[in-house]
Amino acid sequence: MSRSLIIASIANSKGGCGKSTMTMFLAAALAKEKSKKVLIVDTDEQRTITDIWEGEKASGFNPLVTVEDLPPRKVLNYLQKYGSDYDIVFIDIPRVTAKNGDEVAAMLLSYCNTVFVPVIGTQVDLLSTIDFLKLLEQVKTDRIELELPFSYSTFINRMNRRSENDMVKGYLKSQNVTAMENNLQDLKIFTIPSLSSSILDTKDGQRRFKPFFTEACKQLKNK
Numbered sequence: 001m002s003r004s005l006i007i008a009s010i011a012n013s014k015g016g017c018g019k020s021t022m023t024m025f026l027a028a029a030l031a032k033e034k035s036k037k038v039l040i041v042d043t044d045e046q047r048t049i050t051d052i053w054e055g056e057k058a059s060g061f062n063p064l065v066t067v068e069d070l071p072p073r074k075v076l077n078y079l080q081k082y083g084s085d086y087d088i089v090f091i092d093i094p095r096v097t098a099k100n101g102d103e104v105a106a107m108l109l110s111y112c113n114t115v116f117v118p119v120i121g122t123q124v125d126l127l128s129t130i131d132f133l134k135l136l137e138q139v140k141t142d143r144i145e146l147e148l149p150f151s152y153s154t155f156i157n158r159m160n161r162r163s164e165n166d167m168v169k170g171y172l173k174s175q176n177v178t179a180m181e182n183n184l185q186d187l188k189i190f191t192i193p194s195l196s197s198s199i200l201d202t203k204d205g206q207r208r209f210k211p212f213f214t215e216a217c218k219q220l221k222n223k
């Protein structure tokens with residue numbers, strides 16, 4: 001696998017925080033606005049991204065990105081063989097459950113050089129994210145030992161409770177965890193992800209998604 005390949009993930013052990021949704025918006029925007037060749041590897045049995053991709057193709061839309069549906073054990077070999085066909089690969093990692101524990105997530109994260117962690121800005125979500133951040137620290141240590149790049153940052157998704165969001169941001173800052181500036185409110189425009197168009201084509205998308213997009217691009221470049 002080439003060292004310059006960007007392998008990224010929008011990941012958290014917490015379910016339903018917007019991992020798959022924001023992966024699709026970010027991947028499609030990178031393809032459309034930055035002319036990047038983007039692959040999404042969907043390792044989640046729920047097939048959220050694969051189903052949307054196949055649905056759009058079946059309806060005659062032309063996807064901006066490629067999606068490959070793979071079980072976690074096949075990802076490394078696949079990336080070794082085909083990774084160099086792309087500029088950026090996103091891995092959609094399943095939520096951590098009692099069944100799979102965090103081993104699957106840890107393995108997939110260890111292939112990544114950049115991770116974005118969506119956090120719904122509430123106290124309850126913060127508690128489960130803290131454990132995930134510990135896992136990321138372990139992955140970081142392991143990669144640094146091998147002189148492989150790794151960075152991660154958090155972002156608040158569905159920010160609609162100002163004071164609670166600020167409390168979460170304050171906590172993350174106190175732990176020296178980067179919290180990206182963004183504008184991802186809980187909005188209808190974020191409920192219909194597409195792999196065939198960029199959210200930045202819309203006025204609302206420009207206003208609400210652009211700050212996250214700009215920050216994410218910076219971090220991907222810095223990998």
Ligand SMILES: Nc1ncnc2c1ncn2[C@@H]1O[C@H](COP(=O)(O)OP(=O)(O)OP(=O)(O)O)[C@@H](O)[C@H]1O
Nearest residue numbers: 015016017018019020021095158185186187190191
């Ligand atoms: N900023 C947002 N505003 C409104 N709805 C959102 C936003 N982000 C995500 N959603 C909605 O939240 C739901 C969960 O999102 P998504 O499936 O992306 O989460 P996930 O973290 O991938 O979940 P899972 O753990 O099941 O894989 C979806 O219905 C999605 O449309």
Ligand SMILES: [Mg+2]
Nearest residue numbers: 019020044048
């Ligand atoms: Mg998902």
